[in-house]
Amino acid sequence: MSNEQPKTAVKCGECGGPVNAPEEPKPTDEVSCQNCPNKATYQEMMDEAQAYLHDYAETRIDATFKEAAKNSDFIKYKSGPKSTRKYRFILDL
Numbered sequence: 001m002s003n004e005q006p007k008t009a010v011k012c013g014e015c016g017g018p019v020n021a022p023e024e025p026k027p028t029d030e031v032s033c034q035n036c037p038n039k040a041t042y043q044e045m046m047d048e049a050q051a052y053l054h055d056y057a058e059t060r061i062d063a064t065f066k067e068a069a070k071n072s073d074f075i076k077y078k079s080g081p082k083s084t085r086k087y088r089f090i091l092d093l
C-alpha cells in the first residue's frame, strides 16, 4: 500500500458539507460546517466522529458475520440492535 498518512475528513452530519477546523486545533477550539449552522468544539466533533466510526465498523462486521452465517449450517448469527443515532459529525469513509 502507500506510505501516505491516512487523513480522513470529518464531514458535517447534518448536510454532509465540509467542516472548518483550525490548522492545529485545541479541544476547545470551535469548528463549524461551511454550509449550515452546525458547529461544536473540536473535542465534541472528534467524539462524534469516533462514535460514528465505531458504529460504522460494527455495521461492517455485522454484515461480514451475516454473510458467513448464510453459507453455514452450524453458524447461527444474530445481529444486535442497530444504532439509529444521528451524528452531528461523520467521517468521509
Ligand SMILES: [Zn+2]
Binding pocket: 012, 013, 014, 015, 016, 017, 033, 034, 035, 036, 037, 038
Ligand atoms: Zn452542515
